[in-house]
Amino acid sequence: MADEARGAATRTAAAATRTAAAADDAAVATDGTARPQPRLEDRRERTLVIGAGSSGLTAAKNLRERGLAVDLVEREDRLGGNWNIEGSASRVYESTHMISSKPFTQYPDFPMPDDAPDYLHHTQVLAYLHRYAAHFGLDELVELSTTVEEVTPLARGFDVTLTGPDGTRSARRYGQLVVANGHNWYPKWPSYPGQDSFTGELLHSADYRSAAQLEGKRVVVVGAGNTGCDIVVEAAQRATAAFHSTRRAYWYAPKYALGRPADQVSDAIFALRLPLRATQALFEATARLVVGRYERFGLPTPDHRFLETHPIVNQQLLYHVGHGAITPKPDIDHLDGDEVVFTDGSRVTADLVLFATGYLIRFPFLPEGLIPGGARPRLYRNVFHPDRDDLFVIGLIQPDSGQFCLVHWQAVLVAAYLELRQRDPAAAAAYLVAGRDHLDERSQGGIDLIDSTRHYVEVEHADYVRDLEREIRDVEARSAGARSTGRARSAAGSAATPAAAPAEMSA
Amino acid sequence: MSRQPTASDHTPRERVRRTLDWTLPPSPVVREVVEVVPDHPVANRPPLLFVHGAWHGAWCWQERWLPAAAEAGWHSVAVSLRGHGGSGRPERFGLASLRHYEHDVLQTITTLPSPPVLIGHSLGGVVVQGVLERYRSAPAGVLVASMPPVHGLQAVPGLLRHDPGLLVQALVGREVTPRSGTLFGPATDPGEAAEYLARLGPESWLATQQVVLPRRRRDIRAPVLVLGGEHDVVVPPHAVVRTARHFGTRAHLFRGMGHELMLEPGWDAVLRRVLGWLEATLTGDAGT
Numbered sequence: 001m002a003d004e005a006r007g008a009a010t011r012t013a014a015a016a017t018r019t020a021a022a023a024d025d026a027a028v029a030t031d032g033t034a035r036p037q038p039r040l041e042d043r044r045e046r047t048l049v050i051g052a053g054s055s056g057l058t059a060a061k062n063l064r065e066r067g068l069a070v071d072l073v074e075r076e077d078r079l080g081g082n083w084n085i086e087g088s089a090s091r092v093y094e095s096t097h098m099i100s101s102k103p104f105t106q107y108p109d110f111p112m113p114d115d116a117p118d119y120l121h122h123t124q125v126l127a128y129l130h131r132y133a134a135h136f137g138l139d140e141l142v143e144l145s146t147t148v149e150e151v152t153p154l155a156r157g158f159d160v161t162l163t164g165p166d167g168t169r170s171a172r173r174y175g176q177l178v179v180a181n182g183h184n185w186y187p188k189w190p191s192y193p194g195q196d197s198f199t200g201e202l203l204h205s206a207d208y209r210s211a212a213q214l215e216g217k218r219v220v221v222v223g224a225g226n227t228g229c230d231i232v233v234e235a236a237q238r239a240t241a242a243f244h245s246t247r248r249a250y251w252y253a254p255k256y257a258l259g260r261p262a263d264q265v266s267d268a269i270f271a272l273r274l275p276l277r278a279t280q281a282l283f284e285a286t287a288r289l290v291v292g293r294y295e296r297f298g299l300p301t302p303d304h305r306f307l308e309t310h311p312i313v314n315q316q317l318l319y320h321v322g323h324g325a326i327t328p329k330p331d332i333d334h335l336d337g338d339e340v341v342f343t344d345g346s347r348v349t350a351d352l353v354l355f356a357t358g359y360l361i362r363f364p365f366l367p368e369g370l371i372p373g374g375a376r377p378r379l380y381r382n383v384f385h386p387d388r389d390d391l392f393v394i395g396l397i398q399p400d401s402g403q404f405c406l407v408h409w410q411a412v413l414v415a416a417y418l419e420l421r422q423r424d425p426a427a428a429a430a431y432l433v434a435g436r437d438h439l440d441e442r443s444q445g446g447i448d449l450i451d452s453t454r455h456y457v458e459v460e461h462a463d464y465v466r467d468l469e470r471e472i473r474d475v476e477a478r479s480a481g482a483r484s485t486g487r488a489r490s491a492a493g494s495a496a497t498p499a500a501a502p503a504e505m506s507a
Numbered sequence: 508m509s510r511q512p513t514a515s516d517h518t519p520r521e522r523v524r525r526t527l528d529w530t531l532p533p534s535p536v537v538r539e540v541v542e543v544v545p546d547h548p549v550a551n552r553p554p555l556l557f558v559h560g561a562w563h564g565a566w567c568w569q570e571r572w573l574p575a576a577a578e579a580g581w582h583s584v585a586v587s588l589r590g591h592g593g594s595g596r597p598e599r600f601g602l603a604s605l606r607h608y609e610h611d612v613l614q615t616i617t618t619l620p621s622p623p624v625l626i627g628h629s630l631g632g633v634v635v636q637g638v639l640e641r642y643r644s645a646p647a648g649v650l651v652a653s654m655p656p657v658h659g660l661q662a663v664p665g666l667l668r669h670d671p672g673l674l675v676q677a678l679v680g681r682e683v684t685p686r687s688g689t690l691f692g693p694a695t696d697p698g699e700a701a702e703y704l705a706r707l708g709p710e711s712w713l714a715t716q717q718v719v720l721p722r723r724r725r726d727i728r729a730p731v732l733v734l735g736g737e738h739d740v741v742v743p744p745h746a747v748v749r750t751a752r753h754f755g756t757r758a759h760l761f762r763g764m765g766h767e768l769m770l771e772p773g774w775d776a777v778l779r780r781v782l783g784w785l786e787a788t789l790t791g792d793a794g795t
């Protein structure tokens with residue numbers, strides 16, 4: 001598998017050199033193999049958005065709104081991405097609800113309906129995305145059941161090989177690419193000694209769909225992300241016994257505080273713009289007040305300050321711990337036959353070990369190395385490629401808050417940038433060059449996050465939204481600069497035109 | 508088209524941070540939405556969404572413009588803002604702000620099949636300006652005797668002269684009893700005017716203050732049509748002209764008319780102007 005991938009990468013690299021050399025030949029073959037190549041369709045004037053999930057939809061919408069020509073492709077037969085539970089890359093399960101409340105989650109110009117609850121169920125999210133798509137005409141734009149097989153970067157633009165709904169291949173040449181393929185779908189499996197000879201069932205949360213999979217089993221859930229906590233709460237209600245193994249102690253934030261969605265309350269605290277330490281102290285005090293001391297529940301003391309890990313929003317976990325339905329456990333040391341042995345030496349027999357250990361970032365259709373940084377992509381503001389002005393990644397963030405709203409502003413930024421590039425390529429290039437010096441700025445609000453793959457694209461939403469605002473204004477100011485020099489030039493020719501009357505009276 | 512430099516030449520800024528909306532989202536209310544679907548719809552036309560002004564409700568559009576616009580082939584929708592017309596009145600309505608009204612309009616927008624043209628009257632014009640800033644997809648905006656973009660103090664001298672009682676009632680947030688000549692132009696039959704005045708309801712104290720006192724300018728990209736009445740006391744012609752200049756366009760003033768352009772005799776000429784402008788503007792932008 002790995003060798004195969006590497007082979008494909010070398011092959012595309014070779015093809016890239018060849019195509020770049022013949023970039024103007026529209027019918028050039030992009031592959032060295034004997035397979036007959038479909039005719040290359042020239043769409044250099046257009047931008048291809050890959051993926052019609054929550055990110056791809058808003059990318060297509062915002063680019064079109066600024067007058068850019070867009071194509072939008074989606075591998076599944078329905079749009080919705082992760083929220084389309086029938087999709088092969090969907091990682092939602094039957095009980096998935098939002099963990100951020102509506103105002104943070106919704107697209108800022110298309111609010112979630114007033115009659116929806118504070119935290120939407122995944123079916124309501126999908127319905128919302130469908131209404132968004134219909135309202136902005138994206139359902140007519142999207143090409144469903146269309147898979148991007150391969151992307152070959154050219155000196156400028158990309159050759160893209162696609163498989164359509166009827167299985168036929170086509171090749172198109174695009175000017176720009178917006179990658180919105182999601183980052184919570186490629187399961188990250190841990191490897192513990194004895195895992196291969198474990199007699200029970202091993203499952204990654206990627207394949208978890210409903211609590212029926214837990215029924216009547218002794219279940220060890222590994223990982224205290226929001227998924228792990230959701231699943232262990234379901235295990236508490238449906239499984240014979242539920243154990244929760246976590247590497248470290250976490251802060252468990254409630255979904256409600258003071259009778260309001262807790263994220264709305266915490267944003268009011270953020271809005272005070274207190275020093276970070278004071279904010280953390282305030283949150284920790286609130287946690288102590290609302291939940292009490294975690295040690296009281298047999299949980300270890302968090303080894304880090306509040307906000308230093310991605311927040312876990314779960315009000316039910318401690319409740320079930322208190323009822324004895326969940327037994328907290330430390331990290332797994334090894335697996336032994338039908339037993340799980342923990343680092344504290346305790347052992348439990350288990351029918352099912354469920355790894356809620358997260359996801360890794362993958363771009364299967366891009367040649368390896370096209371996006372620098374490997375597992376931790378090095379992109380300016382999580383969006384811009386350091387060297388290419390025609391490749392953008394959208395939605396590659398893990399915010400401590402709602403996602404869609406932030407991705408909307410990413411999309412606006414890309415649209416504004418493309419507008420600038422059209423108007424003044426030199427100014428656009430200057431913007432990218434300036435950004436290259438800040439590739440390691442992470443919009444994390446000055447917080448030192450615990451080093452973990454889950455924090456590779458973590459952003460602190462208030463900080464990130466401020467950064468995006470600054471970027472958008474920067475790009476638009478450069479755009480306005482380009483426009484006003486153009487206007488000055490044209491005004492010189494028509495200086496004699498009298499000013500129009502300020503008002504006109506009608507009978 | 509040549510024009511003088513205006514405030515709108517400054518780049519419209521995206522307003523990204525909305526701390527108030529995140530920490531104190533407007534509470535949900537039941538909304539009255541009146542919709543007239545044309546018998547003979549014209550393809551590729553956006554819906555029209557009408558937003559009434561202070562004390563009014565969706566009814567003020569329902570009287571004339573809504574059916575007439577639908578007759579002309581436009582899908583026409585009017586919403587009553589919270590506390591107005593048939594919409595629910597929230598607790599502490601006096602503290603409902605423009606932000607809450609914008610929320611009501613945005614919620615209505617999300618139920619429409621495609622991005623609508625936003626048409627606002629008086630205070631509703633300020634609401635429309637706020638929505639146009641936040642919702643960039645609207646193909647156009649129409650400001651009908653709209654309160655101006657940065658403050659509404661121009662309304663004060665006229666009201667002091669013609670109807671000081673109304674000014675006081677409005678500013679303290681009491682029920683209003685305007686004299687008919689304040690809102691309606693001289694051509695309106697007094698009996699008819701009285702009937703309309705009887706339908707006026709309460710207005711939020713806070714929203715009134717916000718509309719009159721200086722406020723942040725809204726950055727708008729959509730093309731805007733600015734209309735006013737020659738005899739308007741509340742939004743006098745010079746205020747309409749300033750609004751138009753602010754948006755880099757020209758004001759259209761209607762002779763003999765007052766503040767209620769959609770109800771007074773001559774309403775049909777105003778609507779014709781609106782629909783004609785829309786047709787020209789929208790087809791001009793058809794490429795996008």
